[in-house]
Amino acid sequence: MRLLKWFVIFFVTAAFANPEQDQLLFRQHYQKLFPKLKLQDYADGIYAIDADARESWQIIEEFPPYELAIEAGEKWFNEPFANGKHYSDCLPNKGIAISHLYPKWDESQGKVITLALALNQCLEKNGEKPLPYQKGKIAEILAYLAYTSRDKLINIKIPDTDPRALKAYQQGKQYYYQRRGQLNFSCAICHVQNAGKFIRSERLSPSLGHTSNWPTYRLKWGEIGTLHRRFIGCHRQIRAKIPEPQSDELRNLEYFLSYMGNGIPINGPSIRK
C-alpha cells in the first residue's frame, strides 16, 4: 500500500515534471474558481475574494501597523557590522528592490536560497550571530527590503543548467500536495481544493500569490512575522510535525509556491487577520 502510494506520487510528478505545465494547471484551477480575478489581484490574498474583509483591510491600511517595522528594518539594514561591512555588501543591487527575485537557486551551494537565509549567511560570513527566523529583527529587515521591492513582479527561475534545481522544486511541490498531521490535510486540500470556502468562520485564500505579501503584520500576532512563521502556523492547525523555519523542506516549498506566483507583484509588508 505504501509502495503503491509512492508509485502514484512518482508517476504524478513524472507526468507533470515540467514546472511551466504545473503553473498553467495551477492557475487554470483558480481561473475557474474566481473568473473575475486578474493575475496581479492574487497579491491581496483573502482580500482578493472577500469583499467584507477587503473593506476592513483598507481602513487599517490608512494607518498601517507595519510602518514602524519598515523604519526599524531600514535602521538595522544600514547599521554596520563589527567589521565595518554591511548587509548590502552581500546582496545584488545592494539589497534594494530584489525581494521579487527570491528564493533563488544557488548552484555553488546546491540549494535554494531565500532572502532570509541570504541575510543570515551574510551575518555569519562577517562573524556575526545569525538571527532567529520567525519574527523580530529579521522580519523587520525583510519588511524594509520588501518595501523597496513593491510592485516588482515575482520572477523565480529554475535554471536548467543544474538538475538539482528542478529536484528542489519538485520536492517543494510534493510537500505541498502530501497529506500530513493527525488531521490528514495537505496544503492543497485547504488552499486549492477548498479555496474560497469556509472552514468554520475562516475563509480560505488561494495559494496563488501566497508569497507576495511577506513579511506580514498579523492582528493575531500583534506584530510582523515571516512567511515561514505562517507556514508553521498552518502545520500546527492540522496537528502535524512542526518543521524548522528555513529547513530544506520549507525553503523548497517556498521555491515551488513562488514559482507558481511568477508575475504577481510584491506588496509586502502587508496586513492580515
Add this chain to the structure above:
Amino acid sequence: MRLFLLLSFFGLASCVTKTPPSEHKIPMPGKQLAFTRSKGNCLACHVIEDGESPGNFGPPLKAIQKKFKSKQQLRQQIWNATQFNPNTSMPPFGRNKILTEQEIDKVVDYIWQLP
C-alpha cells in the same frame, strides 16, 4: 448500609481529588463532541442544527438515515472517510485517533437521529 455509605463517600472523595473540574474529564455528550473545536469540530465543515459559524467544505448534516443504510455505515464514514473518497478533506477521526472509539459511538448516535 454502612458499607454502602462508606463506599459512596470514598467514591465521591476520589471524584473530588482525582478529577479536577476541567471539562475533558467529564464525558461529553455526542452533540458537544461534534461541536467542540478540540474534539470532532464537525462544524468546521458541516452545517449542523443550531451550531454557530459552520464551514462549508461538506454537505449539511441532516436526515442522515436517508443517505446511510445503517449506523455502522455512518460510523465507517466518520472513522475513515478516505475509504469512500480518497480525495476527501474529512479527517479520519477513528484511524488517526482524533476521537476515541467511545466518542465516535456517541457522535454516531447524535448524527444518526438528526432530522
